[in-house]
Amino acid sequence: MKKLARKDYKNRKKNVKFVKTYKILKSxxxxxxxxxxTRWNANxxxxxxxxxxxKNRLVNRCIFTYRKSAFRQLYSISRIVFLKLARQNQIYGIKKNVW
Structure with a gap:
C-alpha cells in the first residue's frame, strides 16, 4: 500500500506541473x-x-485502503470502509437503517 500511495503522490505532483502548459496549448x-x-505548433x-x-489518467483511491474500485467521491473512502465506519457510528449523520 505504501508503494501505491507514493506512486499516486508522485503522479499528482507531476500532473500539477503540466496542467498550466496543457491548458494554454489546448486553448x-x-x-x-x-x-x-501557430495552431499546428501547439498541437x-x-x-x-x-x-x-x-488528469484523465489519475485514479481516485480510498484514503485508508488505497482501493480504486467502489470509491465514494463524497467521503473519499471505499465502499467497504464506508460500511464499516457507518456501522460503528463514526460518520456523522449516517445510521444503519433497520425496518
Missing amino acids: FSKNYYLTKN LTLTELPKNQN
Missing part, C-alpha cells in the same frame, strides 16, 4: 483566430507532453 490549438501554423507540443501526467 491555442482551438483558437481559430490564430494562424494555422505538436501537446503530443510531446507525457501521457501519464494527463
